[in-house]
Amino acid sequence: MSQTTAPPPRAIFTRGLRKSFGDVLAVDDVDLDISPGEIVALLGPNGAGKTTLIDIILGLQSPDRGERMLCGLSPRDAIARGLVGALHQHGALLTDLRVGSLVRFVADTMETHRDLDELMVATGIEALARRRVGKCSGGEQQRIRLALALLSDPLFLFLDEPTVGMDVASRTAFWQIMDDEAQRGRTIVFATHYLTEAQQYAQRTIIMRSGRVIADGSTAQLAADYADSTLTLRCDATDTVARDALESASAGRPWHITVEGGMVTVRGNDLDDAARAGLALPGARDLSLTHSTIEDAYLALTTQTTL
Numbered sequence: 412m413s414q415t416t417a418p419p420p421r422a423i424f425t426r427g428l429r430k431s432f433g434d435v436l437a438v439d440d441v442d443l444d445i446s447p448g449e450i451v452a453l454l455g456p457n458g459a460g461k462t463t464l465i466d467i468i469l470g471l472q473s474p475d476r477g478e479r480m481l482c483g484l485s486p487r488d489a490i491a492r493g494l495v496g497a498l499h500q501h502g503a504l505l506t507d508l509r510v511g512s513l514v515r516f517v518a519d520t521m522e523t524h525r526d527l528d529e530l531m532v533a534t535g536i537e538a539l540a541r542r543r544v545g546k547c548s549g550g551e552q553q554r555i556r557l558a559l560a561l562l563s564d565p566l567f568l569f570l571d572e573p574t575v576g577m578d579v580a581s582r583t584a585f586w587q588i589m590d591d592e593a594q595r596g597r598t599i600v601f602a603t604h605y606l607t608e609a610q611q612y613a614q615r616t617i618i619m620r621s622g623r624v625i626a627d628g629s630t631a632q633l634a635a636d637y638a639d640s641t642l643t644l645r646c647d648a649t650d651t652v653a654r655d656a657l658e659s660a661s662a663g664r665p666w667h668i669t670v671e672g673g674m675v676t677v678r679g680n681d682l683d684d685a686a687r688a689g690l691a692l693p694g695a696r697d698l699s700l701t702h703s704t705i706e707d708a709y710l711a712l713t714t715q716t717t718l
């Protein structure tokens with residue numbers, strides 16, 4: 412007898428989410444399916460609706476319409492079961508307490524929590540245990556917020572602009588911690604304006620604009636789909652010979668080829684064949700291939716005047 416098993420619930424599921432504030436449509440018909448263990452960057456210009464969307468998914472705001480579920484549960488039930496951790500950039504901290512006391516204080520409000528010593532080491536705040544929270548730097552306070560967000564050992568972690576104001580070393584250290592946490596199978600959604608963080612740490616990127624999701628896919632694929640890579644090289648062939656060779660190598664792909672005085676430039680995607688054809692030209696030298704980044708795709712998508 413064949414047995415059918417129901418597919419596991421989506422980590423995050425939304426359908427038709429919509430929220431307006433007066434005339435402002437902050438979230439406009441957003442459908443999301445995020446699987447367990449995905450690391451997702453949420454990008455968009457100021458006012459695109461990222462924070463409102465995260466707040467609705469977390470149950471901090473009610474949508475005007477639409478549904479949202481976390482692991483098949485309502486936000487309230489998911490939070491009650493300790494499945495959700497959230498880190499907001501300006502989340503309030505009790506600044507008079509020492510760091511260790513604050514972590515213990517919050518842990519005491521929970522039925523179960525992670526081992527505190529292990530958590531403080533994992534989030535790099537063990538050396539701060541005896542320091543007053545208010546005396547910690549901005550980057551250190553953000554690591555304290557992260558420790559608190561991870562206390563319940565949540566399945567989901569939502570980070571709203573987690574590294575704003577951090578210097579490069581603190582940011583790198585922060586993402587190293589996040590990387591380790593992701594290895595433990597957490598689903599992580601982070602909103603950021605630092606596009607390199609999306610490029611480096613998110614397998615998937617969602618781009619919002621004016622409340623709508625305008626792009627959603629693998630970070631590498633979005634970079635390739637919405638922005639061009641660039642190949643340049645010099646050669647001794649005549650411009651006509653070089654152009655013909657590259658056009659033949661394009662095999663109909665929409666490359667933008669320019670050749671001027673032996674300088675060849677090809678913009679497009681999937682340029683390996685262009686590189687091969689270019690290197691076969693007489694006197695080929697100085698080849699450089701620059702891949703498109705999520706920043707290029709973001710700029711292309713968010714600066715379009717029409718969608």
Ligand SMILES: Nc1ncnc2c1ncn2[C@@H]1O[C@H](COP(=O)(O)OP(=O)(O)OP(=O)(O)O)[C@@H](O)[C@H]1O
Binds near residue numbers: 455457458461463464
């Ligand atoms: N409580 C509120 N009352 C009125 N308008 C609001 C409220 N919250 C958000 N908005 C408006 O909704 C829109 C989306 O705001 P939201 O904070 O979600 O954007 P965001 O993408 O997170 O922006 P940022 O990158 O600047 O943080 C903005 O126009 C904002 O002014």
